Amino acid sequence: MKIIVVGAGNVGLATALCFAKNGHLVYCVDNDHSKIKKLQQGQITLYEPKLQELLSEQIQNKNIFFTESLDSVLKQTSVIFLTVGTPNLNTGQADIRAIESVVDQISRYSDLPTLFQIIIRSTAPPETNKYLSKKYPSLHFITSPEFLREGSALSDGLNPDRIIIGTDSNPEADLALFKEIYKNFKLNPEKYFLMNSVSAEMTKYAANIFLAARVSLINEFSRVCEKNGADIHMIKNGLGADKRIGSEFLNAGLGYGGSCFPKDIEAYLHYSLNLNEDLKITKSVKETNALQIYKFTEKIISCLKNNFYKKVCLWGASFKPETDDLRGSPSLKIISALIENGFTVNIFDPEAHNSLKALFNNRKEIFIYTDKYEALAQTEALIIATEWSEFISCDLSQVKHAMLQPNVFDGRNIFDPENMKSLGFNYVGVGRPT
Numbered sequence: 001m002k003i004i005v006v007g008a009g010n011v012g013l014a015t016a017l018c019f020a021k022n023g024h025l026v027y028c029v030d031n032d033h034s035k036i037k038k039l040q041q042g043q044i045t046l047y048e049p050k051l052q053e054l055l056s057e058q059i060q061n062k063n064i065f066f067t068e069s070l071d072s073v074l075k076q077t078s079v080i081f082l083t084v085g086t087p088n089l090n091t092g093q094a095d096i097r098a099i100e101s102v103v104d105q106i107s108r109y110s111d112l113p114t115l116f117q118i119i120i121r122s123t124a125p126p127e128t129n130k131y132l133s134k135k136y137p138s139l140h141f142i143t144s145p146e147f148l149r150e151g152s153a154l155s156d157g158l159n160p161d162r163i164i165i166g167t168d169s170n171p172e173a174d175l176a177l178f179k180e181i182y183k184n185f186k187l188n189p190e191k192y193f194l195m196n197s198v199s200a201e202m203t204k205y206a207a208n209i210f211l212a213a214r215v216s217l218i219n220e221f222s223r224v225c226e227k228n229g230a231d232i233h234m235i236k237n238g239l240g241a242d243k244r245i246g247s248e249f250l251n252a253g254l255g256y257g258g259s260c261f262p263k264d265i266e267a268y269l270h271y272s273l274n275l276n277e278d279l280k281i282t283k284s285v286k287e288t289n290a291l292q293i294y295k296f297t298e299k300i301i302s303c304l305k306n307n308f309y310k311k312v313c314l315w316g317a318s319f320k321p322e323t324d325d326l327r328g329s330p331s332l333k334i335i336s337a338l339i340e341n342g343f344t345v346n347i348f349d350p351e352a353h354n355s356l357k358a359l360f361n362n363r364k365e366i367f368i369y370t371d372k373y374e375a376l377a378q379t380e381a382l383i384i385a386t387e388w389s390e391f392i393s394c395d396l397s398q399v400k401h402a403m404l405q406p407n408v409f410d411g412r413n414i415f416d417p418e419n420m421k422s423l424g425f426n427y428v429g430v431g432r433p434t
């Protein structure tokens with residue numbers, strides 16, 4: 001089958017490559033000239049495990065083509081996935097103008113005999129599909145949200161937990177279309193969920209808010225642990241063993257970040273304003289997340305405020321491991337609070353080096369390193385902000401040797417408190433005995 005994917009960001013690129021890998025001929029479209037140029041040359045535009053290999057392979061096999069011109073590929077197929085961005089406006093509202101602009105362009109082709117099937121994979125507020133269907137009656141819209149995590153987008157895309165198909169007309173035909181699209185993915189029939197469009201839109205928001213709520217809840221437990229001496233790590237294991245709860249998404253830390261949870265919570269809360277419903281849980285998920293990072297940062301500052309050099313090292317700037325994405329990263333909040341309080345910060349991140357350089361461009365309080373041990377030189381504390389595996393397996397004696405004072409603030413609980421103590425570190429974790 002021929003498929004168009006509009007939007008070559010982290011979701012679009014992963015989606016396009018997963019379809020290409022499964023035997024489709026994919027046209028991936030983006031209006032960003034430099035991005036398309038790089039992709040045409042076989043170079044990745046963001047870091048994601050195995051992305052470079054899959055891109056090179058699929059370009060070589062001629063299963064994927066990149067273009068800036070949607071018009072030039074519209075005649076090839078009627079199946080179009082939209083994966084363009086829906087950022088928040090200042091009010092929190094999701095900005096769906098990028099979706100509308102693409103749809104508008106497609107609508108100008110509607111006099112062709114083909115009925116375009118526009119699959120909305122971008123995260124868009126509930127009722128977006130209905131709104132577009134009304135505005136563009138000659139186009140058919142299906143909402144099929146994505147559930148790709150940055151850092152494991154390709155494995156999530158190639159082995160999806162579920163395929164949501166949100167449609168308000170032709171459900172049988174739409175199910176058949178999706179079964180054809182996913183034919184080579186060899187999914188069990190139970191993985192297809194046919195529903196109306198607003199339920200599909202709600203499923204996406206509900207999934208992200210549910211996961212964010214788990215993170216906020218475990219983080220709130222961690223703060224109680226810090227007061228009463230309980231160990232959040234033990235609690236996580238005890239909780240996770242309950243099949244009804246499960247062990248995923250129970251890691252206490254600096255709170256959630258990224259371009260999805262914070263954005264979607266804002267958009268959903270904004271959407272709810274017209275419903276006259278007070279979404280107390282969703283609001284407190286957001287507030288708890290902000291509190292978590294604030295409290296951790298306060299802890300660092302109050303421990304080190306009387307230090308002479310006020311020089312610290314931060315490992316892991318991206319919002320989670322295996323990505324170079326700094327958007328919404330808790331580390332950025334820590335860095336700016338430290339700078340406001342007169343600290344200088346040495347930063348090391350395995351993949352976000354270039355984005356960090358671009359972001360902090362010659363700030364005199366920030367030094368960006370390409371070697372994690374060099375970044376520790378003469379510092380009075382190490383802050384772990386992201387749980388990259390190379391931090392978990394680091395040489396702790398080298399860490400201690402490089403530092404001026406052996407203070408470790410472990411925002412992701414990657415080290416064992418007892419072990420750290422026996423090695424002579426002053427160790428502070430999240431919700432763990434110190």
Ligand code: UGA
Nearest residue numbers: 146147148149150215249250251255256257258260319320
């Ligand atoms: C999230 C969802 O997991 C995807 O299913 C969804 O498709 C995507 O948003 C999206 O809407 O596009 P992502 O933001 O890439 O994916 O990353 P997650 O793995 O969900 O992590 C989100 C944040 O929660 C990270 O900052 C992570 O550090 C934090 N987290 C996660 C915790 O603090 N503790 C945990 O136990 C798990």
